[in-house]
Amino acid sequence: MGTGGIAAGGVEVIASFEKAFAASRIRATVEKNCSVHKVGCRGFCARDVLVDVILDGSKSTYEYIKPDMVERIVNEHIVGGTPVGDWLVKDDYHTFHDKQVKVVLSDCGEVDPEDIDSYIFREGYEAVKKVLTTMSPQEAIDVIKASGLRGRGGAGFPTGVKWDMAIKAPGPKKYLICNADEGDPGAFMDRSVVEGNPHAVIEGMIIGAYAIQAPYGYVYIRAEYPLAVERLHLAIKQAKERGFLGKNILGKGFDFNVKVKLGAGAFVCGEETALIASIEGKRGQPRAKPPFPVQKGLWGYPTIINNVETLANVPYIMRKGAEWYAAMGTEKSKGTKVFALTGKILNSGLIEVPMGIPLREVIYDIGGGIEGGKKLKAVQTGGPSGGCIPASIIDTTLDYESLGKVGSIMGSGGMVVLDETDCMVNVAKYFLEFTKSESCGKCVPCRIGTKRLLEILTRITEGKGREGDLDLLETLSIDVKTSSLCGLGQSAPNPVLSTIKYYRDEYEAHIYEKRCPAGVCKDLLSYSITEQFCKGCTACTRVCPAGAIIGEKKKPHKIVQDICIKCGACFETCKFKAIKKG
Amino acid sequence: MERKLEGIIARYHENEGNLISILQDLESEFGYLREDAILWVSERLDVPPAKFYGIATFYAQFHLKPRGKNVITACCGTACHVKGSERLINSLVKELGIPEGEDTSEDLKFTVEKVNCVGACSIAPVIIVNKTVLGKVTPDKLKTEMKTLKEGKKEYTDYI
16 A cells, blocks of 8 residues: 555555445454555555455455455455455466565565554564664664665665764764655655655664764655655654654663654755755755765764665664674675666566676566567666666676676666667656756756756757767766766766667667667657558547548548657557558 | 734744745645745745745745646656656646646646656556546546546545
8 A cells, every 4th residue: 555556546445345344244253354454565566456365364465456346355255265266466476576585675565554563563663672772872883884784875885884984973963864855766665665664764763863872863755755754754653652762762861853854856855965955944955075964964963864775774684683684685785675666567566686686587587577578678777877787788686886887876776677669869868858957056067067968869869960979978978977066967977878888879870860769759750651551440530639640431541740749649549550650 | 814924934943944844834825935925924034035036946846836726747757758758748738728838727727747756656657636646547548537637527636
């Protein structure tokens, strides 16, 4: 029941179950086994709504459940004892989960995010008890250092080292900020974690705050995630009532309070110094570093900013030990990473895999391959700061170092799969449109550089590409990378550089042959009707938003090129393959 | 109006003097940032209006013009983009009669907005009507939904 599950009708399904239970005449015998629990997102969003029925300890999972299907499940399975075979999850539900290793997501989809007891029942807040009663702040930091946990926001700075700097930084008070300003388009890891298990994030914050001795904490979260915000508020309230937040936590003399700050819609606020400016109520513009936030952060005090996923790892590391965590992953990248697997992939959803897993296994085993039997073209990781990994090097392993080597980045965990019908020039242009409009404008290289890059890319996709454009793109990209003030500008050219590196021929086709090989760039396309295939069924006329298709019924139609807006609606509608794209 | 503004200012001190919080309150109170409201608050707090406008124009969440009764938000995240969000936006603009270069229809009934990413990429492309999240939207499905919306047959205020 995350945003995806609710959009698929989760609320209605629950209501139908409640109604069916109430209407069922053998209610008295059924009811005590049949309470309906809401759980957070369990990752396999493409199959929503998922329903578990647990009868006498044996669990059956149903997929694609709609409210009108509930009655049959109640009658045949819950009352009758025979599961409805057709609607149960198929084998691929299990292959989706088999290669995953869940740490951060281990309780997502199992606990009720709106009920603290449900989290406590699964050993929630045990880590806080353990740390506060048996460890000094320095000992807690040492555990995190030994676990090898690195920042999951993208840059991968070792969390323990950051905390160590904070505890040693002089200052009358300190702050801990949880960065939930998940701005990368195509990423929803943090949203799912906060929606699915907000208490794990709060528990991680309490431990982090204890380790650096910060009495105040903030969660900076996007306003675009209303459900996550609401569940977070509720979780903070519940944690306060149980004495995990507030004054003198667990009687150990440590105070910690958390406030929620809503972002106001600016991508750059994911950058640490911009985020701090935004919490202070100013325009979210970054400033030069040093001084780093750990020296001079929020209102001038030492401040630590950790990503949601980083903090959500902390309770599990504390409970199970640093060795357990460090045993997962590669030499330099420990533990697991959550990815949002989306795009042209069969099983899209939220996944968690051990660091160092080959990309191929993620795409084909967990993801189930490409939608519609098409060919994989590239995998885009790291959002607007990342790059594209072409199908030819799909055996690249997923860890900070390997991804860096192939010209992409781990980033926060967005993973968008592109197939043969996606144009790489268009993808690069899409990301530049994004970074150009999100550039805060403070430094010249980023403000003007991204604009010029976008202009060149736009020109190329419009068929006005010129000789020398590729060199110009590359030199300008490097200039912007090396001279921008913050991470946004320093990484904004990555999508351009990585697509040129691997898909130079596609750029050249646009520039020299005025052709878009993937058939995406409108200005390089035209649609026409092949007369001998056209049956005159008028299906295309009806879907054409521009009214550009003329012709009598049962006679071959024609597309008026001057009116055609090249939307491709006719191409998708025609059953006789009479529409030609080229 | 003044009584409402007094309430907002009262919360100002709880919010550590945060101008963003004031603007968020103003926006949710009036639906957009009214000039007279900003000037009033600016005078009361002795903070120049330029400061307010500096913040208001920086963040995407703030609006300086009135918005429609129904707000239709189109997600433009990467997954939605590769799955055809652009076409959906074009058809929204056309279907709801939004004038070129504007985002709100003249009768103030509909506003069409783009958002960077709502993080529901598995059900891309995504359109949000008021508070209802619609997933895996096709041009056909969108047309039907817009018809329902225009005729006021369904409440699009479900929880998201």
